[in-house]
Amino acid sequence: MNKKLKVGIVGAGNIATSCHLPSYQELSDRVEVVAIADIVPERAKDAAEKFGVPHYYDSVEALLAGEPDVDYIDICVWTAAHAPVAIAAAKAGKHILCEKPLAASLEQGLAIEAAVKEAGVQFMLAVVTRYGAEQQKVIELENEGVFGEIYYAKTSYMRRRGTPGGWFTDKELAGGGPVLDIGVHAIDRTWYLMGRPKPISVSAEISYRIGDYKTKGVGRWEPFGKGRGVFDTEDSASVFFRFEGGKSMVAEISWAINGTESATTVLYGSKAGCTFDPLTIYCEDSDGYLSTVKPETTPVNYFTEEIRHFIFCLNTDTTPISPISDAVTVQRMLDGIYRSAEAHKEVEI
Numbered sequence: 001m002n003k004k005l006k007v008g009i010v011g012a013g014n015i016a017t018s019c020h021l022p023s024y025q026e027l028s029d030r031v032e033v034v035a036i037a038d039i040v041p042e043r044a045k046d047a048a049e050k051f052g053v054p055h056y057y058d059s060v061e062a063l064l065a066g067e068p069d070v071d072y073i074d075i076c077v078w079t080a081a082h083a084p085v086a087i088a089a090a091k092a093g094k095h096i097l098c099e100k101p102l103a104a105s106l107e108q109g110l111a112i113e114a115a116v117k118e119a120g121v122q123f124m125l126a127v128v129t130r131y132g133a134e135q136q137k138v139i140e141l142e143n144e145g146v147f148g149e150i151y152y153a154k155t156s157y158m159r160r161r162g163t164p165g166g167w168f169t170d171k172e173l174a175g176g177g178p179v180l181d182i183g184v185h186a187i188d189r190t191w192y193l194m195g196r197p198k199p200i201s202v203s204a205e206i207s208y209r210i211g212d213y214k215t216k217g218v219g220r221w222e223p224f225g226k227g228r229g230v231f232d233t234e235d236s237a238s239v240f241f242r243f244e245g246g247k248s249m250v251a252e253i254s255w256a257i258n259g260t261e262s263a264t265t266v267l268y269g270s271k272a273g274c275t276f277d278p279l280t281i282y283c284e285d286s287d288g289y290l291s292t293v294k295p296e297t298t299p300v301n302y303f304t305e306e307i308r309h310f311i312f313c314l315n316t317d318t319t320p321i322s323p324i325s326d327a328v329t330v331q332r333m334l335d336g337i338y339r340s341a342e343a344h345k346e347v348e349i
């Protein structure tokens with residue numbers, strides 16, 4: 001029987017209260033939320049009362065001092081605070097589950113990696129779409145050789161008017177706009193499903209053409225953290241990655257664009273390709289005719305599966321499927337997008 005783990009959550013905002021805490025309730029037989037912290041202590045108090053968490057604090061330091069038995073820290077703070085919170089947790093010898101993206105900059109991401117390695121703790125990036133049933137089915141089929149070699153992929157996460165409010169548009173707190181916020185989901189998932197090919201270079205443009213729109217009839221998704229009312233991030237990006245072995249990926253990302261909405265990934269392999277929602281495989285059948293197959297999968301709560309996986313890794317001392325090395329590689333790819341866009345040419349990753 002595995003021991004019941006103790007977790008401390010840092011950040012009592014939207015993702016903590018809408019997704020992580022409900023998933024912890026589902027997993028209460030194997031993990032206990034012993035404390036929650038937020039720099040706005042009333043927020044931590046409200047969340048603690050609502051979800052029956054025994055203690056609340058106003059900083060990661062206070063939580064670590066008050067709860068020395070905690071096994072891991074679940075980081076749900078805005079992106080610029082990921083690095084200081086993760087480094088404090090690692091220094092205290094605590095394992096870390098960290099919301100996406102890894103950090104507000106590559107430099108901060110590398111500082112997290114150094115702290116995690118020095119402390120010898122487990123780190124898992126919470127890139128939730130890796131944990132979906134269709135994504136895991138594709139990994140299973142890849143391992144059976146169904147796709148052959150996946151050499152090209154397209155991914156998009158395009159919203160027509162879907163810019164979040166608060167800190168998300170403030171570069172100092174978010175590090176960047178949709179590239180870091182939603183691009184990370186599309187790019188991370190697609191790169192993972194391609195078999196994590198080594199990135200070589202990227203060519204990208206980012207734009208701020210629609211920005212702080214005043215379109216009527218559309219609301220803004222508001223985080224708890226209101227930020228400073230600044231909007232200095234990009235609102236969209238178009239990207240081409242080259243990988244080792246002549247493989248490539250095209251990515252389109254936007255919070256606001258005058259076109260259709262999409263959230264897609266297409267994988268192209270030498271033997272088969274696929275699309276998602278619903279998972280559809282494009283291949284030849286055993287008689288050599290074109291075939292389109294829709295394997296059955298059972299939808300899961302991505303957040304619960306993600307946390308369940310981390311608990312399994314901690315109990316079995318197994319490396320998570322989204323470890324620090326992947327988190328840093330993806331952060332290098334995201335950083336390359338901004339460097340390429342600034343230089344208006346292809347740059348090395």
Ligand SMILES: NC(=O)c1ccc[n+]([C@@H]2O[C@H](COP(=O)([O-])OP(=O)(O)OC[C@H]3O[C@@H](n4cnc5c(N)ncnc54)[C@H](O)[C@@H]3O)[C@@H](O)[C@H]2O)c1
Pocket residue numbers: 010011012013014015016037038039040043058059060076077078079081085099100101126128166167181222223224225226
């Ligand atoms: N996986 C997903 O689909 C998904 C969706 C939304 C947000 N996120 C990620 O979750 C994180 C939080 O986003 P959110 O939407 O919950 O934002 P939010 O503003 O609702 O919550 C963030 C909270 O962190 C607190 N905070 C900031 N710095 C802190 C610090 N140093 N110590 C303690 N508390 C601190 C803020 O006061 C705020 O209450 C971000 O990294 C974001 O990218 C992931």
